[in-house]
Amino acid sequence: MRKLVVPGDVITEEKVKLGPNVYVEGGKVIAKVVGLAEVENGVAKVIPLEGRYIPKEGDPVIGIIVDVKIPGYDVDLNSAYYGFLPNEELKEEGTYGDVVVATIKRVDAVRNALLEKATILRGGDLITINPKKIPRVIGKKRSMLNLLQNLTGVTIMVGANGRIWLYGKNIDVAKEAIFMIEQEAHTTGLTDKVTKFIEEELGHEKA
Numbered sequence: 001m002r003k004l005v006v007p008g009d010v011i012t013e014e015k016v017k018l019g020p021n022v023y024v025e026g027g028k029v030i031a032k033v034v035g036l037a038e039v040e041n042g043v044a045k046v047i048p049l050e051g052r053y054i055p056k057e058g059d060p061v062i063g064i065i066v067d068v069k070i071p072g073y074d075v076d077l078n079s080a081y082y083g084f085l086p087n088e089e090l091k092e093e094g095t096y097g098d099v100v101v102a103t104i105k106r107v108d109a110v111r112n113a114l115l116e117k118a119t120i121l122r123g124g125d126l127i128t129i130n131p132k133k134i135p136r137v138i139g140k141k142r143s144m145l146n147l148l149q150n151l152t153g154v155t156i157m158v159g160a161n162g163r164i165w166l167y168g169k170n171i172d173v174a175k176e177a178i179f180m181i182e183q184e185a186h187t188t189g190l191t192d193k194v195t196k197f198i199e200e201e202l203g204h205e206k207a
Contacts, residue, residue, distance in 0.1 A: 019045025062159035124167035
């Protein structure tokens with residue numbers, strides 16, 4: 001069973017092997033970071049929460065199927081928490097490694113997410129950025145996202161969990177523009193910088 005811990009919290013006093021983000025003091029296994037602690041197969045570890053996505057009801061997310069079960073699919077959401085996608089919420093049969101876009105229907109007491117309205121995304125490229133920078137990639141009233149798509153001609157789907165799926169001819173340029181937004185999200189005049197970058201890159205390609 002996973003539990004939320006902060007630095008200094010005792011995870012267990014049992015004799016276990018040490019995994020990531022823990023240490024031993026006075027015979028006790030202690031957390032180094034804020035995250036979810038668990039002891040599994042004799043190993044104590046903490047999965048850090050900093051920079052990771054925390055599921056929220058109604059969020060659009062892009063996930064990767066990591067396990068296929070009789071009632072549905074376990075989905076990696078770029079989070080310390082799990083996502084589960086029931087069979088009836090996916091339009092076609094999925095398999096391990098498929099990329100899906102879905103909506104979070106409900107989040108339970110331990111932050112595991114139930115997914116709905118899912119579609120498999122075929123082809124294209126998948127990138128991951130800091131989930132906290134996703135609002136900047138989208139922009140007010142989708143202004144930045146519309147700019148990226150209009151200038152590059154690339155279809156872009158954005159998940160609140162930091163995953164972005166791209167499909168089209170100028171994917172590499174669109175990726176670099178998105179990474180620029182992630183790195184310079186705090187700066188002013190970013191729209192102009194992104195516009196100039198894309199126009200110069202595509203101009204060079206056409207030359």
